[in-house]
Amino acid sequence: DETKAPIVVLGTGLAGYGLVREFRKHDQDTPVIMITADDGRSYSKPMLSTGYTKDTTADDLAQADAGTMGKQLKASVWTMTHVTAIDTENQTIKLGDAETQIHYGKLVLALGADTITPPIKGDALEYVYSVNDLLDYDDYRTAIKKNDVKKVCIIGAGLIGCEFTNDLINGGFSVEAVDPMGYCLPTLLPEPAGRAVQRALEEKGAKFHFGPLVTEVNKAAGDVGLTVTLNNGDTIDCDLVVSAVGVRPRTQLASDAGINVNRGVTTNRLLETSAKNVYAMGDCVEVDGHVLVYVAPLMAQARALGKTLAGEATEVSYPAMPVTIKTPACPVTVNPPPRDMEGDWDIQEDGNNVVATFRDKSGQLQGFALTGDGIKQKMALQKELPPLLG
Numbered sequence: 001d002e003t004k005a006p007i008v009v010l011g012t013g014l015a016g017y018g019l020v021r022e023f024r025k026h027d028q029d030t031p032v033i034m035i036t037a038d039d040g041r042s043y044s045k046p047m048l049s050t051g052y053t054k055d056t057t058a059d060d061l062a063q064a065d066a067g068t069m070g071k072q073l074k075a076s077v078w079t080m081t082h083v084t085a086i087d088t089e090n091q092t093i094k095l096g097d098a099e100t101q102i103h104y105g106k107l108v109l110a111l112g113a114d115t116i117t118p119p120i121k122g123d124a125l126e127y128v129y130s131v132n133d134l135l136d137y138d139d140y141r142t143a144i145k146k147n148d149v150k151k152v153c154i155i156g157a158g159l160i161g162c163e164f165t166n167d168l169i170n171g172g173f174s175v176e177a178v179d180p181m182g183y184c185l186p187t188l189l190p191e192p193a194g195r196a197v198q199r200a201l202e203e204k205g206a207k208f209h210f211g212p213l214v215t216e217v218n219k220a221a222g223d224v225g226l227t228v229t230l231n232n233g234d235t236i237d238c239d240l241v242v243s244a245v246g247v248r249p250r251t252q253l254a255s256d257a258g259i260n261v262n263r264g265v266t267t268n269r270l271l272e273t274s275a276k277n278v279y280a281m282g283d284c285v286e287v288d289g290h291v292l293v294y295v296a297p298l299m300a301q302a303r304a305l306g307k308t309l310a311g312e313a314t315e316v317s318y319p320a321m322p323v324t325i326k327t328p329a330c331p332v333t334v335n336p337p338p339r340d341m342e343g344d345w346d347i348q349e350d351g352n353n354v355v356a357t358f359r360d361k362s363g364q365l366q367g368f369a370l371t372g373d374g375i376k377q378k379m380a381l382q383k384e385l386p387p388l389l390g
């Protein structure tokens with residue numbers, strides 16, 4: 001009976017667990033198997049970059065273990081299990097090196113995104129951390145404690161880099177950050193807004209190196225601390241390095257299976273991939289051309305796909321979804337204009353308070369960037385924005 005073949009969900013991040021939670025509102029009976037390469041604990045990933053501000057360990061952030069989640073969701077949760085291949089013809093997946101094959105009625109890829117590893121040389125790369133899940137976070141905090149870290153160098157001054165800069169400053173560390181672009185949050189904000197964030201973080205003690213790339217991380221002479229080398233000849237002394245240069249949707253498993261991928265695993269608005277009975281969502285997906293590695297879009301996907309999998313085909317729709325960046329030194333809310341949209345920024349600046357609005361040729365608001373007290377404009381401006389996928 002094909003209708004009772006299990007729904008298999010790959011990934012137990014906010015996307016995977018969020019989906020099954022929604023699905024169970026509509027269907028209590030269909031078996032669900034969830035498979036994750038990590039320990040399956042449920043946690044809110046955005047909290048990974050506020051850990052020193054809020055003094056939270058990995059255990060504090062874990063809301064429930066895999067067993068508890070399985071009970072809550074009436075699902076079988078398989079942890080520390082790597083899916084290595086998908087056979088879309090026979091509707092099976094392969095686990096690890098084993099010969100084990102799992103049959104699926106429907107398969108959902110909620111595989112997340114990998115952190116991009118910058119090409120850095122040196123003899124101290126084991127002190128370069130990227131924090132992309134709860135296990136990474138535990139390693140990073142353990143290393144900070146064990147090495148009595150006082151000073152951190154952050155590679156990248158984008159969303160994650162700036163959040164970690166602010167968080168570590170709040171935790172009493174000194175921080176230097178490096179970014180090849182010219183100011184904070186360069187891919188999200190127009191320059192005056194990025195400069196406001198930079199100034200606010202500098203006022204708290206952060207030091208930025210804009211323009212150069214990090215080329216090497218080595219043990220310092222005498223083996224106490226690290227030396228980070230930049231391609232402009234500058235060096236930074238520190239005790240630990242955090243790499244935060246961005247993420248890339250995990251598409252390899254899908255592309256190896258012959259499923260269409262572009263920047264992410266490509267789907268239509270039903271979140272159907274090019275393979276029959278295979279869906280994708282969360283950080284790994286590209287829906288109708290949109291790759292959005294944030295929580296609000298994956299919640300919208302979970303609501304729609306939860307219904308679709310229960311038999312009521314439902315397209316995902318996206319309202320405008322501004323992103324809040326957790327830099328309390330200078331709060332930021334941004335809704336970047338759509339890629340390649342033609343139009344002009346209007347920028348009102350008062351110290352670190354910036355209200356920047358982007359309008360297309362017809363005068364329609366298409367994006368905004370707000371910093372400091374400027375964030376008070378968020379509600380009003382959000383109402384004016386057209387939906388991203390109406």
Ligand code: FAD
Nearest residue numbers: 011012013014015037038045046083112282283293294295
């Ligand atoms: P993930 O949580 O990465 O889950 C992927 C799952 O897939 C994991 O269970 C993994 O084990 C599993 N997996 C991968 N490959 C395999 C395999 N081959 N076999 C089996 N399992 C596999 N967004 C916001 O909207 N607001 C914020 O303030 C914000 N702050 C953030 C701060 C940080 C530090 C970070 C890193 C991200 C932040 N984000 C924020 C982004 C947001 O957290 C992500 O968009 C979201 O958590 C992605 O969830 P996901 O379930 O798609 O991916």
